[in-house]
Amino acid sequence: MNERHIQLVNGYCSENLSDEEFAELEQALRASPELRRLLLEYRSLESGLRANASMANSPSLAASANCKQIKVVRRMRRELLAMAAMIVALLSGFAYVWLNPSAAPLEEARDHGVAVLTRALDAQWGTTDVHAGDSLPPGRLTLNVGLAEIEFYSGASVILEGPVDLEIVSENAGILHRGKLRADVPTHAHGFTIASADVKLVDLGTSFGMDVGSGEGTHVQVFDGKVEVYEPEANTAERFGLEINKGESRLVESGAEFSVVKSESEAFLSPQEFDQRIQSRLDAGLENWAKMKGRLIDDPRLVALYDFERNPVQPRRLLNLSEHQVPELDGSVIGAKWSEGRWAGNGALDFKGPGDRVRIRVSETYESVTLATWVRVDGFDNYFNSLLLSEGRKRLGGVHWQLLNDGQIQFAVQGLPNLMRKASKVKFEMQPADFGRWMHLAAVYDGEQSRVRHYRNGELIAEVVLEQCVPIAIGNAQIGNWNTQGEGSKRIRSFNGRFDDFVILGAALSESEIRELFQNSRL
Amino acid sequence: MTDQKHSNSDQEAFVQLFTQYERNVRAYVASLLPNWEGVDEVMQASSLVMWRKFDQFDANRPDSSFLSWAFIIARYEVLKYRRKRATDRLVFSEDVFELLATESEKICSGQSAREEALRRCVKKLEPVQQELVNTVYSEGVSIKAAATLAGRTPTGVYKALARVRKNLQRCVRLTVSEEHLRELA
Numbered sequence: 038m039n040e041r042h043i044q045l046v047n048g049y050c051s052e053n054l055s056d057e058e059f060a061e062l063e064q065a066l067r068a069s070p071e072l073r074r075l076l077l078e079y080r081s082l083e084s085g086l087r088a089n090a091s092m093a094n095s096p097s098l099a100a101s102a103n104c105k106q107i108k109v110v111r112r113m114r115r116e117l118l119a120m121a122a123m124i125v126a127l128l129s130g131f132a133y134v135w136l137n138p139s140a141a142p143l144e145e146a147r148d149h150g151v152a153v154l155t156r157a158l159d160a161q162w163g164t165t166d167v168h169a170g171d172s173l174p175p176g177r178l179t180l181n182v183g184l185a186e187i188e189f190y191s192g193a194s195v196i197l198e199g200p201v202d203l204e205i206v207s208e209n210a211g212i213l214h215r216g217k218l219r220a221d222v223p224t225h226a227h228g229f230t231i232a233s234a235d236v237k238l239v240d241l242g243t244s245f246g247m248d249v250g251s252g253e254g255t256h257v258q259v260f261d262g263k264v265e266v267y268e269p270e271a272n273t274a275e276r277f278g279l280e281i282n283k284g285e286s287r288l289v290e291s292g293a294e295f296s297v298v299k300s301e302s303e304a305f306l307s308p309q310e311f312d313q314r315i316q317s318r319l320d321a322g323l324e325n326w327a328k329m330k331g332r333l334i335d336d337p338r339l340v341a342l343y344d345f346e347r348n349p350v351q352p353r354r355l356l357n358l359s360e361h362q363v364p365e366l367d368g369s370v371i372g373a374k375w376s377e378g379r380w381a382g383n384g385a386l387d388f389k390g391p392g393d394r395v396r397i398r399v400s401e402t403y404e405s406v407t408l409a410t411w412v413r414v415d416g417f418d419n420y421f422n423s424l425l426l427s428e429g430r431k432r433l434g435g436v437h438w439q440l441l442n443d444g445q446i447q448f449a450v451q452g453l454p455n456l457m458r459k460a461s462k463v464k465f466e467m468q469p470a471d472f473g474r475w476m477h478l479a480a481v482y483d484g485e486q487s488r489v490r491h492y493r494n495g496e497l498i499a500e501v502v503l504e505q506c507v508p509i510a511i512g513n514a515q516i517g518n519w520n521t522q523g524e525g526s527k528r529i530r531s532f533n534g535r536f537d538d539f540v541i542l543g544a545a546l547s548e549s550e551i552r553e554l555f556q557n558s559r560l
Numbered sequence: 561m562t563d564q565k566h567s568n569s570d571q572e573a574f575v576q577l578f579t580q581y582e583r584n585v586r587a588y589v590a591s592l593l594p595n596w597e598g599v600d601e602v603m604q605a606s607s608l609v610m611w612r613k614f615d616q617f618d619a620n621r622p623d624s625s626f627l628s629w630a631f632i633i634a635r636y637e638v639l640k641y642r643r644k645r646a647t648d649r650l651v652f653s654e655d656v657f658e659l660l661a662t663e664s665e666k667i668c669s670g671q672s673a674r675e676e677a678l679r680r681c682v683k684k685l686e687p688v689q690q691e692l693v694n695t696v697y698s699e700g701v702s703i704k705a706a707a708t709l710a711g712r713t714p715t716g717v718y719k720a721l722a723r724v725r726k727n728l729q730r731c732v733r734l735t736v737s738e739e740h741l742r743e744l745a
Contacts, residue, residue: 047722049650051703052594059650066656073660077591077667078729084587085675086697086728087596089682175705206705232708271711 038071046076050083149174151208152189158314159183160199170470177204180216186311193226193240195219196306213255217248219305236289237267239278246305254290258302259283268295322560323380329557334358338544340399341366345537346384347375355386355395355516365398373517378537379411379475379560385537386517391418391529394518395536399511404484405545406509408438408448409492409554413475413535414467417442421530424478425539426519427451427512434510438480439530440465446498448480448489450507463491463499475537477555482509483545490548495555497548511541574614577626578607583675585630588668592638592661594650606630606637631665673736681731689724696721 045062048054054062066073150172157169163179173187180199188194191209201216210230221244222229229240231247235255238247243262249255257266265278269291279297281287288300306314333339342358352375355368370386372393378385386395408425420442427435435451441462449461479492489501516539517532538558546554582603589602610617610633617629638661642651652660667674682693695706696717707714 043726044722047718047725049594050725051718051721052650053703053718054650056649063652063656066652066659070663073663074667075729077660077664078733079725080591080664081587081667081671081674082678082725082728082732084583084590084599085671085678086682086693088583088586088675089679089697204705206709210709212705212708230709237708237711267711269708269711270713 038065038069038075042069042072043075046072046079049076050079150190151175152187152205154185155188155194156186156311156315157183158185158311158318160185163202168470168474170474171468172470173205175205175207177202177214184306184311184314186308189226189229191226191229193220193222193229194308195221196308196311198306213247213249215249217246217303217305219246219260219307220244221308232269235269235291237269237271239265239267241265243283245281246303248303248305254288256286256288256300256303257281258286258305260305260307266297319380319560323383325557329554330358333540334360336542338542340401340403340541340543341397341539342541343368343539344384345378345386345539355397357397363400365400368395368397368516370395376535378535379413383537385413385535387535388517388532391531392518393531394520395516396513397516398513399541401543402434402508402510403543404506404508405543406436406482406511407479407542407544407546407551408436408540409477409479409542409546409551410539411475411477411537411558412532413473413537414440414471414532415473415534417467418533419529419531421519421528422532423515423517423519423530424532425511425514425516426530427510427514428520429513432510432512434507434512436482436509436511436514437461440532446478446480446491448482448491448501450482450509461489461501463501465491465493465498475560477558479546479551479554481545481551484508485545492548492551492555494559495552497551570614574611578610581627581630584627584668584671585634587671587674588631588664589634589638591664591668592635592652592657593641595648598641598645598648602634602637602641605640606634609633609637627669628665631668635661670736673739674732677732677735677739678728681728681735684731685724685727689720689727692717692720693724 042062042065045054045058045065048058049062066076152173154167154169154171154173157167160183161181163181164177167173167178178187179202180197182199184199185197186194187197187203187205189205189208189211193209195203195211196219197203198217201218202214203216203218204212204214206212209226209228210232212232214233218231220229220231220240222240222242224242227240227242231238231240233247233249233255235249236257238245238257241263243264244260245262245264246258246260247255248258257264259281261283263280263282265280266287266289267278271278281297286300286302287297290296330342330344333342339359340361343355344358345355348354348356353370355370357366357368359366372390373386373388373395374393376385376387377383388394410424412424414422417440422440422442424438424440426437426439429435430451433451437447437449437451440446444464444466445462446465447462477492477494481490481492483490484506487503487506489503490497491499491501516536519530540554585606586599586603589606590596590599593599593602610630613633617626642648642657645651682690685693692706692710695709696703703714703717707717710717712720
C-alpha cells in the first residue's frame with residue numbers, strides 16, 4: 038500500500054476516478070488485503086459522516102426517529118403495501134407524503150428544504166416545476182421568464198427576475214450563475230452569502246442587488262446598509278473584504294485580476310414593486326373570474342353556481358347565481374363559518390367541526406354532470422373527506438365525490454355496485470405544501486361516453502371507464518359533509534378546509550372547457 | 561397470503577431491529593457501491609425485501625442474527641442493482657466485489673461503535689476541516705459548490721478531503737481498537 042493507492046481510494050470515494058485509474062485501483066485491491074481494509078474503512082467513514090450530517094440537519098426528527106416509526110406502524114394495521122411504502126419513505130427521507138388510512142401523514146414528512154418559494158408571477162421554470170408555497174432543497178433553480186420571491190430559512194429573501202439561474206446552497210447561501218436578484222437581509226441572516234464567478238458577497242444586514250451578465254463581470258448595487266465583497270477564491274473568515282456602502286454601484290470583475298469599479302445604477306425590482314405587480318395581477322384575475330361567471334350564468338347547461346360571497350341579509354344561505362332561481366338550489370349553511378377566499382376580501386366558507394356542512398337540493402336528473410370547485414384542504418381528519426355527497430346510502434343516481442386520506446379521489450354514482458367499490462377511485466397525491474393551498478378540482482361524469490374524468494388545476498389526472506351508466510340524480514346533498522339519513526353507521530366524512538366557488542353543470546364539459554374554467558377563475 | 565401475514569408484534573419487532581441495524585446495512589451497501597443514489601435505491605429495495613420476508617427470519621435459531629440475514633439480502637440487492645446498471649462506471653468486477661463483500665461484513669458489524677468513535681474524532685479535527693466536513697457531507701452540496709463557498713478550487717477541496725479522511729480513519733481505528741482492548745481487559 039503506497040501513497041498512490043491511497044490517492045486512488047480517495048478518488049473512488051469522491052467518485053472522481055478515470056476508467057484507467059479505476060482499473061489500477063482494482064488491480065491493487067486484488068493484491069492487497071490492507072488496501073481493501075482501508076477502502077472499506079473509508080467507505081464506513083463516508084457512510085457515517087453522511088448519516089451524521091443529515092442528523093445534524095434535522096435534529097428533532099433524528100432524536101425521536103425510533104418512537105415515531107413504531108407509532109406509525111401501530112397505526113397501520115391494514116395494508117401491507119402501505120406499510121412497506123411508509124418504511125421506504127422513512128428510509129429514503131422523501132419529502133413526499135404517502136397518505137395512509139388512519140395515519141397522520143404530515144408529522145412523518147421530512148423537509149429537505151432550506152428555502153421557500155413564497156410567490157411567483159408568470160414564472161416559467163427551466164428546471165423542475167415549482168409552485169408558491171413549495172420548500173426548496175439545495176440545488177439549481179432556473180427561472181426562464183417571470184418573477185419569483187424566495188425566502189431562505191435564515192430569513193434572507195430574494196426577488197428573482199427571469200432569466201436567472203440561482204443555485205441554492207444552504208439556508209444562508211447561494212450562487213448566482215446568471216441573471217438578476219435583489220436581496221433583503223434582516224439581522225437574523227447576517228452573513229448571507231451570494232457568490233458568482235466574479236465575486237463572493239457577504240451581506241451585513243441590508244438590501245442589495247446583484248446582476249451577473251454574460252462575460253462582463255458582476256454588477257453589485259447596495260440600497261441600504263453595506264456589503265463586503267471578496268475575490269471568489271477568498272476565505273471570508275479572514276474578513277478583508279472590500280465594503281460597498283448604501284447608494285453605491287460597482288462592477289466587479291475577476292479576470293486576470295480582481296477589480297471593483299464604479300458603475301451606473303440599474304433597476305432592480307423592490308419588494309414593494311413586486312407587491313404592486315402581484316396586486317394588479319390579482320385584480321386582473323378577479324376581473325377574469327367576474328366575466329367567466331357571467332358566461333357561466335348565460336350557459337344553458339349551468340345548474341347551480343355558488344361564489345361563496347356572504348349575503349348580509351341572509352348570512353346562513355349560500356346563494357345560487359344560476360338562472361334556475363329555485364329556492365331549493367340555495368344552500369343552507371350549517372356550522373361552517375364565513376372567511377376569506379383565494380382573493381383577499383373575497384368570501385369562502387370554512388369547514389372545521391364534524392357538523393359543518395352546506396345542504397342543497399338538485400331535483401332534476403341529468404345524463405351527464407360536471408362538478409367543479411375551488412377548495413383549500415387544511416388536513417385530512419377522516420378517511421372520507423366530502424366534497425359533495427348525496428344524502429343517504431342507496432338511492433339510485435346519488436353522487437359521491439370525495440377525497441380519501443390514502444391519496445385517492447373518488448367520484449362514484451349509486452347503482453353501479455362494481456364501480457362504487459373500486460374503479461371509481463383514482464390516485465390523488467398531496468404533497469405537504471398542498472395543504473393550505475387553493476386548488477381547483479373538477480369531476481366530469483359523461484353518461485354518453487361512459488366515463489368519469491378527474492381534473493386538478495385544469496389538468497386531467499385520470500379517466501375511469503364505466504361498465505354501466507345510470508342517470509345522475511344528486512337530490513338532497515351536502516357540500517363538505519354527509520348524512521346517511523338514518524341508514525347504517527354515521528361515519529364522519531366532514532371536510533377540513535375551505536370552499537370558494539362551486540359549479541354544477543348538467544352536461545359533460547370537455548377538457549379544454551375545464552382548462553378554460555380553471556384559467557379564468559385562478560389567481 | 562393475506563394482508564394479515566404480519567402481526568402487529570411482528571411489525572414492531574421488525575421496525576426495532578431495522579432501526580437498530582440500518583446504519584450497519586447502509587455502511588455495508590456503501591462499501592460495495594460508489595454512488596449515493598445507488599446506495600439509497602438499494603437500501604429502499606432491501607428494506608422492502610426484508611419486510612416481506614421477515615416471517616422467514618427466525619430470531620430463535622442460535623446461529624442467526626438479524627444483521628447477517630440483512631447483509632445477505634443487501635448483498636443480493638446490490639448485485640441486482642449492478643446488473644440493472646451494467647453501464648455504470650466505477651463498478652468492481654466480480655472477484656474484487658466478492659472479496660470486499662466478505663471483508664466488509666466484519667467491519668460493518670461494528671458500525672455503531674465506529675460511528676460513535678467518528679463523532680468524537682470529528683471534534684478533534686481542526687476548525688477549518690470540521691467546517692469542510694459539514695459543508696461537503698450535508699446533503700445536496702456538490703464539491704464545486706462547496707469549493708466556491710469555502711473559497712477554494714475543487715482540486716483543493718479534494719486534497720483537503722483526503723487529509724480529513726486520513727485523520728479520521730486513523731483516529732477511528734485507534735479509538736475502536738482501544739475500546740476493544742478495554743473490553744477484553
